[in-house]
Amino acid sequence: MAYSQDNSSGMVVQQILNDLPTLLAVAVVDTTSGMAMASHSNSASLNPETAAAYNAEVVKQKQKAMTALKLKNESIEDILITLTTQSHLIRLIDGGKKFIYLAVNPRDTNLAIARDVLRSAAELMD
Amino acid sequence: MPTLTASPFHPLTNALLPVYREAYLMGDLVPESTEAVTRYLCQQPAEAALATARWQELRASGELAGATTAPWEEAKKIVVSSSAGARRFRMPALRMFALLGGLTLTGLSVYGLDLVQQQEQADAAGPVARRTEHTMEAASIAKTEAALLAQSR
Numbered sequence: 001m002a003y004s005q006d007n008s009s010g011m012v013v014q015q016i017l018n019d020l021p022t023l024l025a026v027a028v029v030d031t032t033s034g035m036a037m038a039s040h041s042n043s044a045s046l047n048p049e050t051a052a053a054y055n056a057e058v059v060k061q062k063q064k065a066m067t068a069l070k071l072k073n074e075s076i077e078d079i080l081i082t083l084t085t086q087s088h089l090i091r092l093i094d095g096g097k098k099f100i101y102l103a104v105n106p107r108d109t110n111l112a113i114a115r116d117v118l119r120s121a122a123e124l125m126d
Numbered sequence: 127m128p129t130l131t132a133s134p135f136h137p138l139t140n141a142l143l144p145v146y147r148e149a150y151l152m153g154d155l156v157p158e159s160t161e162a163v164t165r166y167l168c169q170q171p172a173e174a175a176l177a178t179a180r181w182q183e184l185r186a187s188g189e190l191a192g193a194t195t196a197p198w199e200e201a202k203k204i205v206v207s208s209s210a211g212a213r214r215f216r217m218p219a220l221r222m223f224a225l226l227g228g229l230t231l232t233g234l235s236v237y238g239l240d241l242v243q244q245q246e247q248a249d250a251a252g253p254v255a256r257r258t259e260h261t262m263e264a265a266s267i268a269k270t271e272a273a274l275l276a277q278s279r
Contacts (some may be wrong), residue, residue, distance in 0.1 A: 032132065033132050033133065033137065034130065034132040034145075035132075036141070047145070048167045049144070050145050050148065052145075053130055053132065053149065054129065054130070055147045056132060057129050057130060057131060057132075060131065093146065
């Protein structure tokens with residue numbers, strides 16, 4: 001558990017953990033630096049710090065793609081990456097300056113609920 | 127293809143972040159960050175030891191099968207070999223300079239002495255020659271004066 005509940009990032013992580021206790025990993029990440037401001041993992045093989053750094057690049061590249069495509073009135077709300085046995089959800093907050101990273105096993109966690117939980121959590125941060 | 131573009135160092139402590147050390151070992155940093163981490167590891171032996179241990183673990187697990195030398199060790203080799211190269215260049219250059227200096231001094235000493243001797247000889251011969259010139263000049267003047275006197279008479 002790499003967070004303190006004294007700040008908003010820590011509170012968001014704790015709220016998500018409360019709502020989705022079977023999640024694999026969760027982190028609140030600064031997009032520019034790729035650093036996790038608060039994180040938690042229930043899986044020994046999933047390091048949320050590493051996930052934060054690499055997924056920050058995913059967000060940056062998607063933002064670049066949006067600029068290249070001149071999608072001016074559009075903004076990224078979330079990004080879903082579906083793996084064989086995992087789903088990775090990225091919910092952008094604070095105009096894309098930060099994001100919440102969530103990894104779940106779709107067998108244990110309903111994807112629609114997971115997205116809704118992230119949406120509610122994002123409202124805490126915004 | 128390098129992927130991570132963010133700074134690999136902690137913004138406050140400037141320490142290398144473990145995630146980025148891993149990414150560095152995996153070749154996942156952009157070239158500027160790779161160079162910065164290489165410089166950092168060359169300057170921080172304790173961090174380099176940690177990175178070496180992790181690099182050996184990754185190699186043992188087969189994740190870095192192709193790598194034979196750690197990236198910063200490779201960088202050190204390049205620095206050492208370029209220094210050795212510079213030394214290899216400097217030594218012959220110094221020898222050549224010494225040789226040329228020696229030849230110049232030898233030449234000066236030989237020809238310089240000769241020149242001095244020639245100057246001394248010239249100085250020694252000089253007054254005689256000048257006296258001869260003066261004598262010839264005086265004779266010429268006297269001869270001209272005599273001719274003019276004869277004409278006037």
